[in-house]
Amino acid sequence: MNGSELLSEGRSVLKSQAFSRYIGAELVDLAKGHALLELVVEPHLLQQHGRVHGGVISYLADNAMAFAAGSVIGDVLTVEYKINYVKGARGQKLIASAHAEAVGKSLVVCRCIVEDVNMESERGVTCAFAQGTVVSVAVSKGTS
Secondary structure, X not given: OOHHHHHXXXXXXXXXXXXXXXXXXEEEEEEOOEEEEEEEOOHHHEOOOOOEOHHHHHHHHHHHHHHHHHHHHOOEEEEEEEEEEOOOOOOOXXXXXXXXXXXXXXXXXXXXXXXXXXXXXXXXXXXXXXXXXXXXXXXXXOOO
């Protein structure tokens, strides 16, 4: 699959995820071992202090890592992940950039950086780091 076919397939998968559609996530780049998800921040995504809810940031990191892993081993599920919030997100857009760091036959370990972006200045500030392990769906079903 070439780059544009991979991105098109990834966008189709994202579109099939009801929660992704609900919050407005967009897959802007997908290449072997790399994924970039963006989300325009809307008021319903904020917590009581006016910052983006941690669950939204966590979703972006998890899904970006799943797409990065899926781009190298096919259909996947997250096994585990850890996230460190380092700064409250107050910008207008979040960008999650994930990379496959260790690729096996059925497991992929990924890392992700989530940036909080002010669209006027186009300046991004890291708001979270994540690392996770993703498994092939075939293995999780015991068919591999």
